[in-house]
Amino acid sequence: xxxxxxxxxxxxxxxxxxxxxxxxxxxxxLKKKFHAVNKKYYPARQRMTLPAKEGQKSGEVLKDSAKLSxxxxxxxxxxxxxxxxxxxxxxTVFFFEYFGPLVIYPLFFFLPQIFxxxxxxxxxxxxxxxxxxxxxxxxxxxxxxIFETYFVHxxxxxxxxxxxxxxxxxxxxxxxxxxxxxxxxxxxxxxxxTLSLVCFALAMVCQFSNFRCHTILSNLRxxxxxxxxxxxxxxxxxxxxxxxxxxxxxxxxxxxxxxxIAAGLFTAAGAFQMAEWARxxxxxxxxxxxxxxGRQKYPKRWVMFPPLL
Amino acid sequence: MQQAVDIPLKISQSAALLxxxxxxIGLVKSPVAITAMQVASRIWCLWGIVVPCAATVIPxxxxxxxQQAALGLPGWANINFITLMTAWACSEVxxxxxxxxxxxxxxxPYFATWLRYTAxxxxxxxxxxxxxxxxxxxxxxxxxxxxxxxxxxxxxNWGFDYHLVCVLVMATYIPGLPQLxxxxxxxxxxxxxxxxxxxxxxxx
Numbered sequence: 001x002x003x004x005x006x007x008x009x010x011x012x013x014x015x016x017x018x019x020x021x022x023x024x025x026x027x028x029x030l031k032k033k034f035h036a037v038n039k040k041y042y043p044a045r046q047r048m049t050l051p052a053k054e055g056q057k058s059g060e061v062l063k064d065s066a067k068l069s070x071x072x073x074x075x076x077x078x079x080x081x082x083x084x085x086x087x088x089x090x091x092t093v094f095f096f097e098y099f100g101p102l103v104i105y106p107l108f109f110f111l112p113q114i115f116x117x118x119x120x121x122x123x124x125x126x127x128x129x130x131x132x133x134x135x136x137x138x139x140x141x142x143x144x145x146i147f148e149t150y151f152v153h154x155x156x157x158x159x160x161x162x163x164x165x166x167x168x169x170x171x172x173x174x175x176x177x178x179x180x181x182x183x184x185x186x187x188x189x190x191x192x193x194t195l196s197l198v199c200f201a202l203a204m205v206c207q208f209s210n211f212r213c214h215t216i217l218s219n220l221r222x223x224x225x226x227x228x229x230x231x232x233x234x235x236x237x238x239x240x241x242x243x244x245x246x247x248x249x250x251x252x253x254x255x256x257x258x259x260x261i262a263a264g265l266f267t268a269a270g271a272f273q274m275a276e277w278a279r280x281x282x283x284x285x286x287x288x289x290x291x292x293x294g295r296q297k298y299p300k301r302w303v304m305f306p307p308l309l
Numbered sequence: 310m311q312q313a314v315d316i317p318l319k320i321s322q323s324a325a326l327l328x329x330x331x332x333x334i335g336l337v338k339s340p341v342a343i344t345a346m347q348v349a350s351r352i353w354c355l356w357g358i359v360v361p362c363a364a365t366v367i368p369x370x371x372x373x374x375x376q377q378a379a380l381g382l383p384g385w386a387n388i389n390f391i392t393l394m395t396a397w398a399c400s401e402v403x404x405x406x407x408x409x410x411x412x413x414x415x416x417x418p419y420f421a422t423w424l425r426y427t428a429x430x431x432x433x434x435x436x437x438x439x440x441x442x443x444x445x446x447x448x449x450x451x452x453x454x455x456x457x458x459x460x461x462x463x464x465x466n467w468g469f470d471y472h473l474v475c476v477l478v479m480a481t482y483i484p485g486l487p488q489l490x491x492x493x494x495x496x497x498x499x500x501x502x503x504x505x506x507x508x509x510x511x512x513x
Contacts (some may be wrong), residue, residue: 182468187461261467 004068004075005217008034008048016081020067034081044159045257058071087159097168101141101176107137107276108180121186128190134183134258142208143251154218175266182262192258199257208252209235213243228288230296237305239302240285241278248274249304271305278304314394320403322355336433343492346485351397353478354440358512359390362447362454370442389442396436403428426497437486445481462485 002023008016017037021030023027028056031043043064050059050071059080061070073079109131112121189197212232212234220229235242251267282303291297325348331337359366368374370389373380380386382388384439410417450456457471 091424181463181468185461185466185468188466189462189464191464259465 002074004073004077005075006068007078008075008081009078010081012067014309016168022178023067023073025068025181026064027062027066027256029069029070030062031064041081041083042087044087044103046086049080049082051078051080059100067161080107086162088162088165088286089159090155090157091149093152093160093168094153095146096165097172098142098149100173102139102168102171104144104176105138107162108136108184112184112186115181115184116186119186128188129193130190130196130200130258131184133196135255136202137154137203137254138180144207144211148214152211152214152218152232154221154223171269175229175269179260179262179266182260183258189259191257196257199253203250203253203257206246206253210243210246210250213246217243228285230285230289232296237301239275239304239306240282240303244278275309278309315365317395318355318397322351322397325351338374343489344387347489350478350485352480354393354443357457357475358440358444358447359393360452365450366443366446370439370446389439389446393439393443394437396432396439399428400432400436422500426493428499429490429493433486437482441479441482444475448472448475471476 003024004021006019006021008019010016017034017038019030019033021033027048028043031046031048034046035042044117048062048075050062052059060071062079109126109127112119213236216233216236217231220231221227231240231242235245239245248267249272251263251270255263282301286298289298328339329341329345330336332339333343336459367390369377370387372380372388374387377383377388383391403421403424407417407421410421438454452472455471457469459467459469461468
């Protein structure tokens with residue numbers, strides 16, 4: 001229990017505030033103190049780091065849950081502040097990302113007179129079976145994602161910069177319109193009906209697999225735990241990011257079931273991004289679980305998509 | 310003139326794709342997005358406009374062949390194609406000349422650095438206006454020929470209106486040019502803004 005006075009500075013060395021805290025306080029409490037001094041910078045927007053040491057490009061980032069004493073901070077210590085910009089909840093971003101496609105795709109199915117002006121569209125009951133299955137599957141997929149956002153996922157970070165909201169929504173809304181336009185087009189050519197039915201049945205299996213993967217991941221940590229754990233059970237025994245495997249296969253089956261190139265491009269774009277994330281996660285887990293000093297050794301597993309990755 | 314530049318132009322501009330690769334794998338410091346934007350626009354202009362629509366865009370640009378001759382301008386190609394070649398060629402010579410000197414001598418002569426971070430102020434607008442003019446000339450031809458386009462119905466339900474895509478690409482130049490130009494201006498300030506004294510001292 002030592003009272004210390006910290007010198008909070010901007011990157012350019014200007015003192016922003018002198019904060020009186022207890023050395024046993026957490027970084028999170030320090031951030032709350034600064035927020036009280038400067039109403040603009042709510043804690044989620046604050047990044048605090050130690051000054052860079054010799055040879056470092058930038059100093060160590062202070063974790064919210066850690067105590068100030070863990071970083072060797074004492075009276076007069078300098079802590080550097082960075083504004084992360086307007087932040088938005090992960091769950092809020094996810095909601096808007098997924099709500100768009102949920103609404104946009106069916107618009108093309110139900111309102112052809114608006115989206116295909118001047119073209120004769122079949123009345124709803126005469127539409128090819130696959131168009132009806134596709135719209136139902138698409139809406140189920142995004143409703144499932146919204147459900148998972150609020151009831152399944154546990155987020156490693158609470159917020160992200162707000163410009164991600166616009167970037168992500170552009171991606172999801174853009175592709176939703178792109179795929180919906182072609183699948184629901186009046187000049188749509190349906191593939192063999194049996195093929196479509198088989199593909200969508202398998203795709204639903206993928207949806208349930210993906211859901212199971214998500215529940216396994218969310219149960220890895222007890223509430224409050226922040227440590228990384230090795231996922232196991234179900235497909236995780238063989239693949240690090242088994243949830244992505246199921247997701248990608250779901251979209252591949254959607255593409256084959258609808259015989260639509262636009263869906264294929266959407267699948268490829270998603271797979272590309274997921275591969276990047278999966279590689280990062282796989283590397284991180286391998287590095288953390290190196291088998292030394294009593295730590296587990298990360299088992300040999302596929303990254304995301306056997307036999308390619 | 311077209312015959313003279315044809316092959317070297319195609320090879321050198323296509324080779325520019327490597328620049329994006331080098332930037333992506335971290336071999337060079339340039340940001341991938343900026344490099345990709347630059348290379349993409351040149352590749353599109355060359356392979357998507359000039360090559361497929363050569364018969365339409367080379368003889369005439371903003372001015373028809375007749376108008377050009379009346380003004381006493383050279384007759385081997387339309388003035389916009391000439392400015393396009395000039396802008397691209399000058400940019401590449403200056404840039405690669407700068408890189409080559411940097412590799413050979415460690416620090417390039419100040420003149421090369423100055424040129425590399427100043428010439429863009431004229432060459433960017435010149436290049437962009439030339440690229441857009443060529444595209445604008447090609448549009449009716451693209452539409453009439455249904456170039457690179459496919460229509461529904463087909464078994465994989467793919468439709469592609471290249472004419473529309475070209476219009477959209479041209480529209481992206483509106484936010485694109487300020488971004489690229491702004492990036493070069495910031496680079497210029499960073500590299501040249503340090504003052505003439507530094508590079509002279511280094512060269513000595």
